[in-house]
Amino acid sequence: MTVLETTSDVEPEAPVPPGPEADDHHVAPTAAAQVQRHLRTALRWAVVIASTVAIFSAFLLAKGADPASVLESMWKTALGTPDSAGETFIRATPLLLAALAAAVPARAGLFNLGGEGQLLMGAIGAILVANQLDGGAGTWPTLVLMAAGGAALGALWAAIPAVLKVATRTNEAISSLLLNYIAGLVVTWLCFEPWKDPASLGQAYSRELTGPERFPIIWGQRVHAGIFVGLVAALVLWALLRWSTWGFKLRVLGGNPSAARRAGLAVGGLSIAAMVVGGAMAGLGGMIEVAGTEGRLRPELLAGYGFIGFLASWLARHDPLRCIGAAVVLGAIAVGGSGLKITAGLSGGAVNILMAVVLLAVLGWGGRKAEAAR
Amino acid sequence: MIEAVLTGAVAGGTCIVFAGLGEIVAERSGVINLGTEGSMLCGALAAYAVGIETGSPWVGVVAGLVAGAVLACVHAVLVLHRGANQIAVGLVVSFLGIGVTALFGQDYVGQGVVPLETWDVPLLSKLPFLGPVLFQHDPLTYVSFLAVPALTWMIWRTRAGLVLRAAGEGPEVLEIYGTSARRVRWVALLTGGALAGVGGAQLATAATLNWSEQMTVGRGYVAVALVIFAGWQPIKLAGGAYLFAGAIALNLQLQARGWELSRYLLEALPYVTVLVVLALLSRRRIHGGPAALEKVFEG
Numbered sequence: 088m089t090v091l092e093t094t095s096d097v098e099p100e101a102p103v104p105p106g107p108e109a110d111d112h113h114v115a116p117t118a119a120a121q122v123q124r125h126l127r128t129a130l131r132w133a134v135v136i137a138s139t140v141a142i143f144s145a146f147l148l149a150k151g152a153d154p155a156s157v158l159e160s161m162w163k164t165a166l167g168t169p170d171s172a173g174e175t176f177i178r179a180t181p182l183l184l185a186a187l188a189a190a191v192p193a194r195a196g197l198f199n200l201g202g203e204g205q206l207l208m209g210a211i212g213a214i215l216v217a218n219q220l221d222g223g224a225g226t227w228p229t230l231v232l233m234a235a236g237g238a239a240l241g242a243l244w245a246a247i248p249a250v251l252k253v254a255t256r257t258n259e260a261i262s263s264l265l266l267n268y269i270a271g272l273v274v275t276w277l278c279f280e281p282w283k284d285p286a287s288l289g290q291a292y293s294r295e296l297t298g299p300e301r302f303p304i305i306w307g308q309r310v311h312a313g314i315f316v317g318l319v320a321a322l323v324l325w326a327l328l329r330w331s332t333w334g335f336k337l338r339v340l341g342g343n344p345s346a347a348r349r350a351g352l353a354v355g356g357l358s359i360a361a362m363v364v365g366g367a368m369a370g371l372g373g374m375i376e377v378a379g380t381e382g383r384l385r386p387e388l389l390a391g392y393g394f395i396g397f398l399a400s401w402l403a404r405h406d407p408l409r410c411i412g413a414a415v416v417l418g419a420i421a422v423g424g425s426g427l428k429i430t431a432g433l434s435g436g437a438v439n440i441l442m443a444v445v446l447l448a449v450l451g452w453g454g455r456k457a458e459a460a461r
Numbered sequence: 462m463i464e465a466v467l468t469g470a471v472a473g474g475t476c477i478v479f480a481g482l483g484e485i486v487a488e489r490s491g492v493i494n495l496g497t498e499g500s501m502l503c504g505a506l507a508a509y510a511v512g513i514e515t516g517s518p519w520v521g522v523v524a525g526l527v528a529g530a531v532l533a534c535v536h537a538v539l540v541l542h543r544g545a546n547q548i549a550v551g552l553v554v555s556f557l558g559i560g561v562t563a564l565f566g567q568d569y570v571g572q573g574v575v576p577l578e579t580w581d582v583p584l585l586s587k588l589p590f591l592g593p594v595l596f597q598h599d600p601l602t603y604v605s606f607l608a609v610p611a612l613t614w615m616i617w618r619t620r621a622g623l624v625l626r627a628a629g630e631g632p633e634v635l636e637i638y639g640t641s642a643r644r645v646r647w648v649a650l651l652t653g654g655a656l657a658g659v660g661g662a663q664l665a666t667a668a669t670l671n672w673s674e675q676m677t678v679g680r681g682y683v684a685v686a687l688v689i690f691a692g693w694q695p696i697k698l699a700g701g702a703y704l705f706a707g708a709i710a711l712n713l714q715l716q717a718r719g720w721e722l723s724r725y726l727l728e729a730l731p732y733v734t735v736l737v738v739l740a741l742l743s744r745r746r747i748h749g750g751p752a753a754l755e756k757v758f759e760g
Contacts, residue, residue, distance in 0.1 A: 150564055198548050257743040260495075260548050261686045265736045268679045269729045276725035394556060401549050436563025436674055443557035447535065450550055451543040 135448040143441050150433070157431045161438075164426025165419040173310040177380050179418030180317040181206060181389060184372025185396020186414050187324055188245070188365040190405040192259075194328060195361040196341035201248060201263025203393025204270030205241040205366045209373025210384055211277065212240030214293060217300045217378075226299040233300065234316070234374050241370015242363045244270065249362035253355040259362070267393060275386040282384065293384040302379040313379035318411065320368060325407035337361055369393070391439075395421065398446045417442055462714055467594045469710025470703040471602065476501070476664035477702035478605045480684035482612050483529075483656030485693055489616060490649035491629035491642075491753030495551025496536045497657045498681025499558020500529035504658025505665035506562045509672040512575040521575065522601065522662045529658015530651045532558050537650040541643050559675055569672045577601060577667040599667035601659065605699075612695045625649060629751030657681060683735055690739045693750055701738070705731045 144154035166172050185202040192199040199205075216236035220229055247266060251257040275291075282293040302311035328334035340347040340357050348354050376389055399417050403409035424438035480497050487494045504525035512521030536554045539545040582596040582603070595606075616622040624645055627635045632642035664680070665672055683705055691697035708731035716724050 146561065146564060200548075200552060251740045251743075255740050255743045257740045258689060261682065261689065262736055262739065264682045265679070265686060265732050265739075268732045269736075272725050272729040272732075275728075276723050279725060280723050394552065397549075398553065398556070401546075401553075434563040434567045434674065437560055439556050439560030439563065441560070443553050443560055446553045447539060447550070447557070450545040450553065451539045 131452065135445065135452070139441060139444045139448060142444050146437075146440055147433075152431055152433060157427065157433070160426045160430040161420075161423030164429070165423040170307055170309075171422065173307045175415065175419045175422045176314050177310055178422050179414040180314045180379070181372040181376045181392050182396050182399055182418050182421070183317040183321060183410055183414035184368045184375070185393050186399035186403065186410040187321060187396075187407055188241075188369035188372070188393075189397040189400035190403065190407060190410055191324065191328070191337075191365040191368065192358075192361045193400060193405040194334070194341050195337045195358055196344060197249075197252070197358060197361060198260035199245065199248075199263055199362060199365050200260050200397060201245060201266050201366075201393065202369045202396045203389070203391070204263070204267040205244045205369035206373040206376070206389050206393055206396075207270040207274050208244040208366075209237035209241040209370030210377045210388060211274065211373075212236040212238070212370060213374035213377050214282070214296070214384055215240075217296055220300075222298060222300070224299065226303070229299040230302065230378060233378055234371055237374025238367040238370040241373060242367040245362045245366020245369070246359065249359040252362075253358055271386075274384060274388065278384055278386050284383070291386060295382045296378060297382075300378060301382060302375070309380065311379040313375035316371065316375055317414075320371060321407045321411050324364075324368070328407065333360075369396070372396075395442060398442055402446060402449055462718075464590055464593060466707055466710045466714055468597075469713065470707030471594060472598060472668055473706030473709055474699070474702040474704075475598070475602045475605045476660040476668060477680055477684050477687065477705060478609065478699050479601075479660030479663060480657040480681055481687050481691070481698040481702055482605075482608055482695055483653035483660070484684050484688045485612065485616075485691075485695060485698060486625065486649045486656070487646075487653035488688055488754055489625050489629045489693060489751055490646045491632065491751050492536075492540060492646050492650060493547050493551065493685070493754060494533065494536055494554075494650060494653055495548060495682065495685060496532060496554030496558070497551075497653070497684055498677060498679065499555035500532045500654045500657035501661035501664065501677045501681045501684075502555075502558045502562045502675065503528040503532045504661030505676060506566045506569070506661075506672060507658070508662030509574060509665040510565070510569050512666055513569065513572055516575060518575050518577040518666050521666055522577070522659060525658045525662030525665075526655045527658065529661065530655040532561075533650045533654020533657075536654075537647050541646055541650075555681065563674050566672055566674060570674075572672075574666055574670045574672075576670055577663070579667075599663065601663045601667060605663075609695045609699050616695075626751070629753050632753060657684070660684075679732070683732070686735050686739050689750070690735070690742050692742075701735070704738070705735055708734045 140158070144158070147154040147157055164171055165175050185206055188202045188205055189199050213233040213236055216233045217229070220232065224232070244266060245263070248257070248259040248262040251262050252259040278291040278293060284292055284294045302313040304310065305312050328337065336347070336352055336357055339350065340352060340354060344354060373389065377384060381388060395417050396414070399410055399413035402413040402417070420438050420441050424435040427433045427437060428435040480501055484494060484497055507528035508521035508525035511524035512518045515521070532554060535557065536550055539550045540547050577599045579597060579599050586592045586596040588596070616625065624635065624640060628642045628645040628649070635642045635645070661677065664677065669676065684702070687698055687701035687705070690701050712724070712727040712730055715727060720727070
């Protein structure tokens with residue numbers, strides 16, 4: 088195997104979890120080795136975090152801002168008080184579902200970069216159902232139907248690149264990416280024209296969802312029951328991927344598509360199913376955002392969440408349980424971004440640097456591990 | 462109306478032509494670079510800001526070129542030296558570009574641009590119809606007209622082109638002949654980033670004449686999509702780029718004429734167009750591409 092091979096390396100299933108496990112093939116798992124292993128993992132993460140903060144600080148210095156005060160205000164906004172920690176959790180929920188939307192297809196070796204569009208379609212689906220019901224059902228039936236509507240529309244949006252992939256071999260990464268822009272314009276259209284709230288005047292947004300159409304608040308002012316939906320979804324998917332035959336088949340497909348084909352697996356059907364399940368997760372995320380946090384559709388709703396979710400999935404190496412942690416970390420950074428805007432007067436988009444550098448460090452580190460594992 | 466649409470297609474398509482030509486160079490060497498979107502953004506901001514600071518749009522264009530190439534370095538290091546996944550890294554690199562330009566671009570929002578002036582080609586610009594469509598643009602557009610045949614010639618008729626294609630088709634063979642495929646891919650990725658940077662520069666200082674966060678709205682990704690649709694051929698890529706920009710121009714014309722359909726839905730038309738042609742042509746295209754890329758696509 089030449090060095091060059093690694094450049095065309097697709098590592099869909101991420102066989103090597105973070106940490107030096109791959110080095111330990113011929114080391115007996117003694118207690119001492121275990122401790123050493125965890126220490127090395129911790130050390131690596133410390134290096135990743137320290138270098139990320141250093142690079143971000145360098146950018147801030149170049150901009151003429153004071154890194155210490157900026158980082159402090161970001162920390163305070165994201166985790167400083169119970170209320171801000173709650174904000175991080177409600178922000179992490181759609182991120183978690185967007186991460187799952189990328190993780191399930193990634194198990195099958197597919198790239199779903201369309202999380203953004205699928206989130207938005209989920210939000211639209213939820214509001215469509217709410218408008219149909221018109222407050223005529225109880226809280227839980229309403230929410231369940233809205234969730235079903237959101238998941239269905241998200242799944243449908245993800246089915247487009249999946250079917251195109253299977254039927255015409257269109258690269259699903261690129262088609263799902265393009266669909267994000269189309270979904271964004273559909274949302275803008277709904278907000279400005281058919282669904283425009285008459286009270287919104289110059290701004291454009293849809294009517295506010297109320298009563299049974301909203302998740303009950305469980306803590307503080309804004310933390311709603313929707314966060315449990317995300318956690319349950321992650322647990323269910325984790326169990327499915329780990330223990331069901333379906334999960335096993337996806338792993339085979341992701342690991343070696345030609346072997347999967349020779350083994351008689353229905354590759355096309357499995358690919359479509361993986362994308363559709365992913366899209367349903369994102370759709371659910373969009374539903375939670377409108378029925379929980381936001382209460383209405385706005386053109387800039389969830390902007391960037393699909394991409395951050397994709398990053399979270401890679402950070403978690405496509406493991407649904409690890410996605411929870413990754414979503415909370417990236418959610419905290421995203422919330423910190425609003426602190427950046429308010430207290431330091433910097434553009435909130437600058438936190439993308441922080442997220443990107445973390446991910447680049449993790450991707451670079453994982454790449455070499457995959458190479459070493461061969 | 463046809464004249465206005467075609468003129469708009471050329472004016473708006475030029476930035477995608479540059480980015481797409483860069484992506485062709487990168488993909489011919491066997492690496493897909495979704496960081497093109499980020500390189501375009503960095504190029505756009507660098508050209509815009511440096512143009513304002515120095516008063517010279519041309520210094521700005523050079524800055525855009527450098528900025529695009531610098532961002533592509535990140536992709537090159539991770540993909541070529543760390544063996545990281547190309548599609549994931551590309552997307553993250555674009556994300557980095559969005560972040561960096563959001564941080565540094567903030568002060569330039571709403572500032573007056575130092576534009577790249579249009580320059581009418583003598584005599585040719587006086588032609589009826591063809592004159593305004595092809596010969597009344599900024600100088601970078603004429604550069605792109607020349608770059609398309611030049612790159613085609615380079616790929617198929619020069620030794621550099623042969624080495625580039627060899628890196629994408631059979632890197633092992635290249636190694637046997639004593640050329641490092643990794644080095645070829647480095648050069649290809651830097652060239653690609655630089656061209657995307659120039660595309661961004663053209664977008665900010667000649668086409669839209671302003672700077673705003675994420676102003677490329679996916680044009681870099683569209684360029685990547687068009688490269689596949691074009692079968693890695695520069696001339697077809699240019700056609701695709703003008704098709705995308707033509708759809709934007711058509712939409713503006715329809716709005717001006719009080720068309721019934723919502724303008725927001727019409728704005729989706731260019732993306733739908735690219736998606737549809739990509740789907741229609743993909744089955745034929747995938748095997749025409751560099752062999753090393755097929756591995757990326759097919760998993």
